[in-house]
Amino acid sequence: MEPPPKDPWYRRATLYHLYPLSFADSNGDGYGDIRGIIDHLDYLNNGNSDSLGITALWLSPIYLSPMADWGYDVADHTAIDPRFGTMADFDELLEKAHERGVKLLLDFVPNHTSELHKWFTQSRASQDNPKRDWYIWADPGKDGGYPNNWVSYFGGPAWSLDKKTGQYYLHTFLPQQPDLNWRNADVRDAMFDVLRFWLNKGVDGFRTDAVMGLVKDDQLRDDAPNPNWRAGVNDPGDEFIRIHSSGQRELSNVLGSFCDVLAEKENKFLLSEAYLNVPGLHKMYGACVRHPVHAPFNFNLIGLPWSAVAYRDFIDSYEAILGPEDWPNYVLGNHDRHRLVSRLGPERARLMAVLEMTMRGLAVVYYGEELGLPDTPIGPTEVRDPWEQRVTGRGYGRDPERTPMPWNSENGGGFTDATPWLPMGSASASLNVESERRDPESSLNLYQHLIHLRAESPALIEGDYRSVDLGNGYVYGYVRETERQKFLVMLNFDFNPATVTLRGQVGKWVAGTHKVEGDGLSGVAGELELGSYEGRVYELMQGDKS
């Protein structure tokens, strides 16, 4: 294995996941754009403690796209969609982000393209087109039906018939998103060149979309029926257990070759979108043994039962499988999941902010999460997400977590002068950047404080993690420490106040969900009470034995 770079930026990064359609609209068309991001870079990081202080940005897709899946249907991987601006805008964004020490990651969408991509237009032209095998085509199955039982994540069969050529093509997502054939070496080379195009421009890495299904069973065998699935009750995409359409053995070779391409340049990083439990994550970390420049996103906190014990057990087991070069990460929300505050409520969300910023590894913030923004209710006529349009009224729609960033309480939220592409939502009247800046107790100020504390504290960045028993099952306690610095974090998962037992630690309160005036740990063993859903971070004095 090659040694990792001397100072891999991703070890100390706070990554901000920015959904460009909803961040800031500079040209008054109701959609966010690249110029809007440039205009708000100061908010993200102006080099001082009065900005959020994030150090890396991941942009959801900005490539040329007919927007059937809002950019995840790429028609040209190396062109910017005019809705977002121009390549010159992109170059400027990259340069200005780098000037501030902010790294830039793009979204790499390897599983499929848009049906309008020229590769697919050629592929569907005839059965003997040289690009035919770039996508996954199959003859009709028995009775002229679908080639197998695979279903789309967005509802319905994963196959569509191309009448002209008499075969079906595979689409794990929308019919407008045909799946590429990763068993074809030319596809692999072409997609590696896409990575190189952006790496040559100087981007710092990628978030890789939907990796688990990249390689499919070579015989296209049926998936297994899901015994727990009930029609009309469960998600249509879960009707079968994806034993053949996803998670194939060959996937780790493909991931390994992504890492090889990234390693052609210095200090690049790859994050994969894969919803996996701890053993699955362990396997994924193993895919890039030649070049340890990759981590699978850890989404487990999103679905974890709400209890101190569940969180401690999960994080202890995750930490336990990580090798010295494996870098952890914690995700609390993204453009596919209901917002943190809507899942947990505002108090618990604040507790999660403390956890996020005091854990080892890469911290990830989904735009608006720092404002404590909830989902925005979407009326039937406002729906933009194709998933909601296909499987209506069941709560799968992703528009609620994709609504525009509220910058102020004006009409249009400071996001746009036009009608925004998705509604602003009533919460943005009080939960917006301008109002929250003025309120010392706001979610924004909590995030900002924690992000800066983390950036300035070696123990929070690279220190060891160890959970500690504080004598109360409702409280999750842990220590982060290097030889020279040590923090004790206590998180009360209960609505009721909780008493913890301290063993004589000496230290000072440095951050938390609630303001604690002049409080410290005195060195006397005894009890300490935490409020409802209160989280506290203490910096302990040298020599502390906890």
Ligand code: GLC
């Ligand atoms: C990923 C993206 C999601 C998109 C899908 C298809 O899961 O996060 O937004 O719809 O892939 O590209």
